[in-house]
Amino acid sequence: MATCTSVMWKVLTGCQQQLLRSSGPAYAAVSQSAPHHLPIRTFAAVKAKKDKKKVSSKEVMKEKAILDKDRSKSFVAKVPIDDVYIRKLYPPTIHSAVGAIDMLRSFQVLDFTPLDQALYVELRLNMKLEKKKKVDPFMSTVLLPHPFKTEMNKVVVFAEDPNQVQAAKENGATFAGGAELVQPILDDLISADFYISVPDMLQKIMPLKNKLRKKFPKSKRGMVGVDIPKMLNLFKTGHGFMVENECVVQTQVAMLNMPNEHILANLKTIMAEVCSHRPADMGPFVEQATLSSQTSEAIFFNSDDVLPENDD
Numbered sequence: 001m002a003t004c005t006s007v008m009w010k011v012l013t014g015c016q017q018q019l020l021r022s023s024g025p026a027y028a029a030v031s032q033s034a035p036h037h038l039p040i041r042t043f044a045a046v047k048a049k050k051d052k053k054k055v056s057s058k059e060v061m062k063e064k065a066i067l068d069k070d071r072s073k074s075f076v077a078k079v080p081i082d083d084v085y086i087r088k089l090y091p092p093t094i095h096s097a098v099g100a101i102d103m104l105r106s107f108q109v110l111d112f113t114p115l116d117q118a119l120y121v122e123l124r125l126n127m128k129l130e131k132k133k134k135v136d137p138f139m140s141t142v143l144l145p146h147p148f149k150t151e152m153n154k155v156v157v158f159a160e161d162p163n164q165v166q167a168a169k170e171n172g173a174t175f176a177g178g179a180e181l182v183q184p185i186l187d188d189l190i191s192a193d194f195y196i197s198v199p200d201m202l203q204k205i206m207p208l209k210n211k212l213r214k215k216f217p218k219s220k221r222g223m224v225g226v227d228i229p230k231m232l233n234l235f236k237t238g239h240g241f242m243v244e245n246e247c248v249v250q251t252q253v254a255m256l257n258m259p260n261e262h263i264l265a266n267l268k269t270i271m272a273e274v275c276s277h278r279p280a281d282m283g284p285f286v287e288q289a290t291l292s293s294q295t296s297e298a299i300f301f302n303s304d305d306v307l308p309e310n311d312d
Contacts, residue, residue, distance in 0.1 A: 092300045097267065098260055100291045100301040105256060107296045115257040117294045118148075121267060123249040123274060123303070124288040135279065137243035139214055139221060141194070142273045144239050146262035148255045155235045156181065156190065157228060158197035158205055158217070164228055171232040179204045186211055194235040196223045214242065241270070249274060256293050267306040275308055 080090050095103065101119075108115050127135040157168035160178035168176035174192055175181060178201065184190045185208055197205060197217040202224065209216050217223040225231055241251035253270060254263040271286070278285040286307070290298035 097305040100299040121253045139242040141238040141240040145265045154192040156192040158201040
């Protein structure tokens with residue numbers, strides 16, 4: 001029994017060795033006692049750290065605006081091919097000055113609004129100079145060739161000489177006097193559209209500088225002088241305007257029912273006064289010009305039509 005068991009064991013051992021030789025040439029250098037199926041070491045996947053920064057809503061809107069702008073440049077024609085379109089995606093249509101006035105009149109007919117309404121002009125100026133400097137905002141008064149106001153402007157004259165005071169009253173001054181007018185003006189008992197003065201009174205009316213601000217008499221605006229009748233002639237019937245928001249002049253120029261020739265003459269007068277403040281070494285001063293009425297939208301027009309000849 002022991003002999004049979006020994007023989008059987010040898011047979012089984014030989015069979016096992018034979019099987020190992022036939023199936024393991026690639027593992028010849030591997031110990032036969034080593035297990036055939038090596039365990040696979042598994043590791044937990046490491047999550048990548050997120051380095052994404054929080055994007056603010058302003059940055060998202062800014063990127064979207066840039067994309068929309070680039071998209072509009074790529075896909076939108078320069079001139080609309082239909083009468084219904086998104087205005088901001090196209091450059092504005094520039095009309096002639098006369099064409100813009102006629103269009104505004106046609107709008108009133110379609111809207112059943114009266115033609116006896118104010119006509120306004122808005123000029124966007126190039127106020128930039130070299131080295132981050134700018135043209136100083138200015139205030140002007142001009143005599144329009146075709147006035148549209150029905151009432152005279154109120155003018156206060158500062159003068160102490162009895163003859164000058166008398167001349168001011170005779171030429172239509174609303175109030176005329178010396179230092180005694182200072183306190184009533186501070187108390188809002190006296191108000192006017194314009195304030196003019198003789199040179200000798202400037203120091204005596206300095207308490208009014210903060211009160212009057214841009215209306216305070218200045219020589220460069222023609223509000224200080226000794227020729228009182230001449231100054232009153234300008235400021236009683238003159239049309240005043242100023243630069244607002246650093247580069248915009250917006251003022252009434254006429255009534256919409258006035259003849260085109262009268263409107264153009266007023267436009268040219270205002271444009272000439274505006275361009276007189278342009279530095280000599282600067283290029284075009286008026287960058288954009290529009291006309292509008294009280295009840296209609298603004299229409300772009302070519303400012304060259306009403307520019308002085310030496311500013312074309």
